[in-house]
Amino acid sequence: MPENEPVDPAAPWEYTLYIPNDLRAVTVCRRTLRLILTMHGLIRLVDTAELLATELVSNAVRHTKGPAALRVRWAAGVLRVGAWDADPGPPEPSGNLDALTDSEEGRGLALVRACADLWGWQPLARGGDRGKYVWCDLVAA
Numbered sequence: 001m002p003e004n005e006p007v008d009p010a011a012p013w014e015y016t017l018y019i020p021n022d023l024r025a026v027t028v029c030r031r032t033l034r035l036i037l038t039m040h041g042l043i044r045l046v047d048t049a050e051l052l053a054t055e056l057v058s059n060a061v062r063h064t065k066g067p068a069a070l071r072v073r074w075a076a077g078v079l080r081v082g083a084w085d086a087d088p089g090p091p092e093p094s095g096n097l098d099a100l101t102d103s104e105e106g107r108g109l110a111l112v113r114a115c116a117d118l119w120g121w122q123p124l125a126r127g128g129d130r131g132k133y134v135w136c137d138l139v140a141a
Helices: 024-041 045-064 108-115
Strands: 013-020 069-075 078-085 120-125 129-139
Touching: 013 024, 024 069, 024 078, 024 129, 045 069, 045 078, 045 108, 108 120
Parallel strands: none
Antiparallel strands: 013 069, 069 078, 078 129, 120 129
């Protein structure tokens, strides 16, 4: 697209970043997400979206053996941030966030529940590949 054409800020868009099973990829995802949201004028969502993406992607990398992906989608005023991984098993939410404040680990999905407007997961099967997609939504106010 030529740079001088105006972009409709309300138009839907989607990005997917495939990553290896490497904890360093979490930082790559976080920085990529910040750049995407900044370029689309959604800077007000960056801090929360980064926190949520970090939790989802780090869970995908820490608790599975295969590759993973960060998926970011904007449509109808809702930002969906999700992580795909190759393990079809459901995510295991921890207890409530208050009970986990002293813990070094296990707070990921509790943070997602606390900060997102909506979250969920779904098993996936495409072309013989199995896995799951864990996502959360942030509604732009």
